[in-house]
Amino acid sequence: MSEIAFRTAIRDALDEELALDEDVILFGEDIAAPGGVWATTPGLQQTHGSDRVFDTPISELAMTGAAFGSAACGKRPVIEIMFGDFLTIAMDGLVNQAAKWWFLSGGKVRVPLVVRSAIGAGGQFGAIHSQTPISWFLGVPGLKIVCPSTPNDAKALLRASVRDDNPVLFLEHKRLYAMKGEVDVEPAEIGSARVVRDGSDVTLVTAMKSVHDSMAAAEELAAEGIEVEVIDLRTLRPLDFPTVLASVRRTHRLLVVEEGPRTGGWAGELLAEIAELALEELDDAWRLTCPDTPIPYSPPLEGAFLPSPAAIAASIRARLSGAPSEESS
Amino acid sequence: MSTAVTAPEPRLPHEVLPASEAAKGAREVPAELALELYRLMVLIRDVEDAVQPLYNAGEIHGTTHLCTGEEAIGVGICTLLDPQRDRVASTYRGHGHAIALGSSAQGLLDELLGKATGTGGGRAGSMNVIDLEHGLLGCFGIVGGSMAAATGAALALKGTGAIAVAFFGDGTANQGYFHECLNFAQVHRLPVLFVCENNLYGEFTPFEAITAGAISARPDVMGIPNARINGNDLWDVRDCAGRFIDEIRAGGGPRFLEAITYRFGGHSRSDPGAYRPDGELDAWKQYDPLVLERRHLVDELGVDAAVVDAIDQDVAAEVEAMVERGRAAAWPTPDPDLTEFAP
Numbered sequence: 001m002s003e004i005a006f007r008t009a010i011r012d013a014l015d016e017e018l019a020l021d022e023d024v025i026l027f028g029e030d031i032a033a034p035g036g037v038w039a040t041t042p043g044l045q046q047t048h049g050s051d052r053v054f055d056t057p058i059s060e061l062a063m064t065g066a067a068f069g070s071a072a073c074g075k076r077p078v079i080e081i082m083f084g085d086f087l088t089i090a091m092d093g094l095v096n097q098a099a100k101w102w103f104l105s106g107g108k109v110r111v112p113l114v115v116r117s118a119i120g121a122g123g124q125f126g127a128i129h130s131q132t133p134i135s136w137f138l139g140v141p142g143l144k145i146v147c148p149s150t151p152n153d154a155k156a157l158l159r160a161s162v163r164d165d166n167p168v169l170f171l172e173h174k175r176l177y178a179m180k181g182e183v184d185v186e187p188a189e190i191g192s193a194r195v196v197r198d199g200s201d202v203t204l205v206t207a208m209k210s211v212h213d214s215m216a217a218a219e220e221l222a223a224e225g226i227e228v229e230v231i232d233l234r235t236l237r238p239l240d241f242p243t244v245l246a247s248v249r250r251t252h253r254l255l256v257v258e259e260g261p262r263t264g265g266w267a268g269e270l271l272a273e274i275a276e277l278a279l280e281e282l283d284d285a286w287r288l289t290c291p292d293t294p295i296p297y298s299p300p301l302e303g304a305f306l307p308s309p310a311a312i313a314a315s316i317r318a319r320l321s322g323a324p325s326e327e328s329s
Numbered sequence: 330m331s332t333a334v335t336a337p338e339p340r341l342p343h344e345v346l347p348a349s350e351a352a353k354g355a356r357e358v359p360a361e362l363a364l365e366l367y368r369l370m371v372l373i374r375d376v377e378d379a380v381q382p383l384y385n386a387g388e389i390h391g392t393t394h395l396c397t398g399e400e401a402i403g404v405g406i407c408t409l410l411d412p413q414r415d416r417v418a419s420t421y422r423g424h425g426h427a428i429a430l431g432s433s434a435q436g437l438l439d440e441l442l443g444k445a446t447g448t449g450g451g452r453a454g455s456m457n458v459i460d461l462e463h464g465l466l467g468c469f470g471i472v473g474g475s476m477a478a479a480t481g482a483a484l485a486l487k488g489t490g491a492i493a494v495a496f497f498g499d500g501t502a503n504q505g506y507f508h509e510c511l512n513f514a515q516v517h518r519l520p521v522l523f524v525c526e527n528n529l530y531g532e533f534t535p536f537e538a539i540t541a542g543a544i545s546a547r548p549d550v551m552g553i554p555n556a557r558i559n560g561n562d563l564w565d566v567r568d569c570a571g572r573f574i575d576e577i578r579a580g581g582g583p584r585f586l587e588a589i590t591y592r593f594g595g596h597s598r599s600d601p602g603a604y605r606p607d608g609e610l611d612a613w614k615q616y617d618p619l620v621l622e623r624r625h626l627v628d629e630l631g632v633d634a635a636v637v638d639a640i641d642q643d644v645a646a647e648v649e650a651m652v653e654r655g656r657a658a659a660w661p662t663p664d665p666d667l668t669e670f671a672p
Contacts, residue, residue: 025484051488057516062509065477066484069493072466073416073485089505096471097478102671105459106450109467110671141669165671238670 003180009151010040010116010172012183013158014078018048021076024162026053028063028080028116037082038118038177060086064093064115068167071113072101076162084119084133084171091136098167099142110165114158120173120209120259121306127294130302132208132260134236137169138269144168145237146190149211151181153234156188164190173208193240195247199227202253202284202316205244205270207233210257210307217312226320236266241273245281248274254285255316257307262289288315339609340529342616346559346589356564360630366408366563367622368640370400373425374619375648376434377594380424380441384598388656389441393455396425398561398593401618402526403429405566406494406586409574412464414491416482418475421456422526423468426496432460434648438655445661452661466493473497473506476523480510483519483583492520492577500531502544511583515551518582522573523548525585526560528592533604548585560588561618564625591616 004012018024026044028036032055035042045053056063060081067077081090094115101109121130137143146161146168148154154172161168168190188194196211197218206214211232218228229247233240248254254274256267267287275285288307296302377397383389396403399422407417407429419426428434432448440447441455448460459467466482469475479495486493501507502525514521525544529536536544548555554576559565566588573584591613595602602610614620626632 054517057509057512059509059513061473061505062477062480062513065474065506065510066481066513069416069418069466069478069481069483070485071481072461072478073482075485077481077484092471092474093477097467097469097474100457101459101467103667103669104449104453104457105461105467106452107667107671109459109461144670 003182004151005177006151006154006179007038007040007177009155009183010158011042011044013155014041014044015047017159017162018044018052023074024052024076024078025070026078027056029056029058029082031055031080036080038172040172040177041080060089061092064090065097067113067115068093068097068111071098071111072109076112078114078116078162081115081117083129084117085128085131087117087133087136090115094143094167094169095137095140099140102166103142111167112165114161114168114170116170116172118174119171120175121295121302122175122209124297124299124302126297130295134171134260134266135264138237138266142166143237144190144235145171146235147171147207148234149176149208149232151179152183152186153188155183156186157190157234160188160190171208175209188234191235191238191240193231193233193235193243195229195243196232197228197230199229200251201227201320202255203229203231203244203247203251204255204257205231205233206257207236208259210259213307213309214257214312216309217316220309220313221316226316228316239266239270239273241277244270244274245278248278249281252281252283254282255319256287257312258287258289259307260290261292262287263292265289284319286319288312337535337606339606339612340535341609341612342561342591345529346561346616347557349559349562349565356568358564358630360626360632363622363626363630364632364636364640366404367626367637368644369404369408369429370563370619370622371641371644372434372648373400373404373428375644376428376438377424379438379648379652381594381598383442383652390443391454393441393598394422394596395594396422398613398617399526399528399590400425401563401566401622402524402560402588402590403496405563406522406524406570409567409571410464410494411491414489415464416466416479416486416491416493417464417496418466418478418482418493419468419496420475420498421468421470422498423458423496424455427458427460427465427468430460430463430465432458432463432465435651435654438651439658442655442658443660444655444658446658450661473501473504476501476506476510479521480514480519483514483521484517486520490578492522492574494522494524496524496526498531499525499527499529499536499540499544501525502540502547507547511548511551511553511585514583515553518580520577520580521583522570522577523583523585525587526590527587528590530592530596532596533600545585545587553583553585555585555587557587557589560590561616561621563618563622
């Protein structure tokens with residue numbers, strides 16, 4: 001099977017779901033006629049018509065509220081919020097409407113919508129076009145957060161998100177769009193993590209682009225005799241604790257690598273839950289995150305800000321030798 | 330330099346209410362329908378009147394926002410809709426809209442009392458009532474949220490002949506939602522009626538003090554047909570909304586109604602409305618939609634005053650019994666099967 005780009009996997013998932021279910025609609029800024037600023041939606045309007053795939057005003061409030069309203073009336077809308085940083089404007093519809101209606105209606109109103117959004121740093125887009133806005137949504141019951149790292153998972157999980165009867169925030173890391181890989185080779189379910197690499201010395205849990213950086217660090221450490229087990233969470237809400245716990249019971253060490261601010265992130269949440277469930281299994285547990293500052297622009301500053309393969313490897317080396325790591329944020 | 334603070338001038342109904350639509354042409358109103366709608370307005374009034382003492386007694390919790398004095402707008406519009414296919418998005422001042430759509434008044438009252446028999450099983454409370462079976466997409470606690478929800482409902486309903494209605498207050502005119510949704514609905518020609526219930530106050534502040542220009546000028550510049558009407562006159566509301574609804578169903582795109590009205594109570598349960606100039610409330614009570622409709626029934630439609638009195642008495646007894654049933658109803662218990670996610 002030939003390999004396709006992550007962005008093409010997104011497009012194909014949308015194309016297939018639009019073809020399968022006429023209630024699926026797709027809208028956002030520049031997604032229809034221009035095919036999307038991330039080139040994730042080219043040709044979909046031509047194939048599925050302008051009633052179902054259309055461009056919207058630059059109105060994230062109206063767009064997200066409209067996604068909620070149409071979902072509560074039987075459609076399965078997928079919208080694109082161009083940059084994750086713009087989710088601040090979209091929050092009301094997602095947090096105060098979509099995520100709450102199932103529960104408040106006593107299980108009578110389903111809100112099947114997907115908000116796709118491009119997130120993440122590494123492209124020198126600066127502080128307000130590079131964020132991973134996950135902690136803003138992590139504490140919102142009723143909202144699922146999906147975060148694929150490969151073309152296969154992007155396609156499988158986006159299709160699953162469209163079919164899910166709950167609101168899903170589907171995050172696409174900008175630095176993964178060009179990455180190529182096979183698709184339709186492995187199933188993926190929302191809420192299910194994947195062990196990407198087996199190892200016996202330390203469990204490294206991460207997501208999105210950091211999966212690949214962590215794999216590079218693991219290969220580097222393998223040459224030194226340190227075996228790292230790498231887990232790709234693939235979903236950040238709900239978190240797959242059982243998969244992490246099973247690994248920790250074998251390695252007894254847990255590192256969580258999160259591209260995002262240190263305070264209030266999912267790394268802290270994961271550490272807390274594992275400590276609560278199995279403190280006796282842990283010889284060590286820590287996290288490597290971005291510092292708690294806005295994201296800097298200049299390439300060397302942004303490079304130092306992100307958890308690079310070198311920083312991940314150095315952090316593991318230091319913790320396993322019992323010395324404090326200078327590179328750990 | 331100091332500026333003397335002068336007492337605000339009361340805004341009197343005869344000065345701010347638009348001229349009656351009735352003057353524009355003959356209007357035929359069947360007495361039977363008029364009595365039915367009058368009864369609905371009295372039911373809303375009596376339920377709202379029952380809420381405040383229950384709140385004061387600690388039996389209704391949190392907060393409430395009553396629509397007393399504004400009943401004609403919800404009744405006039407909601408009774409023109411088909412709750413089986415049309416969808417309404419309301420606000421935290423939504424009790425009247427729910428009842429006007431046919432949602433159970435007992436269910437609403439029980440919801441406010443926090444009982445298991447409430448419309449949302451006691452999960453939603455006063456500000457978030459949802460009853461899709463009666464066309465109510467929900468009541469939205471964030472100012473402007475109803476506009477986007479109705480815009481989205483209209484997106485789903487486009488081309489079916491069904492429509493969505495958004496109720497919101499004058500304060501919403503200054504929210505981002507207002508501008509975004511009017512534009513969104515107009516560029517996509519969505520079947521939605523936007524209804525601004527202008528009760529002259531955004532919370533505690535006169536709307537003119539915080540609103541540049543006229544509210545109806547805003548849909549104007551986007552090319553959305555609109556009207557400014559007397560929201561206390563049930564038949565003005567019905568005439569204008571009826572015309573707009575027909576146009577929307579026919580595919581004409583969004584319409585905008587600004588219905589001028591007056592809130593007889595404060596913004597919420599704890600607000601006595603002391604910021605209102607002397608005489609303003611009393612003047613508006615002369616234009617109480619129930620008073621206007623009673624006069625219409627008796628003087629113009631020739632209904633016997635005793636028939637109207639009987640409705641008042643029946644509804645009062647009905648609501649009194651509802652309150653007792655609600656107070657006696659069971660408390661809810663957490664449902665372990667109702668998790669954050671739909672299966």
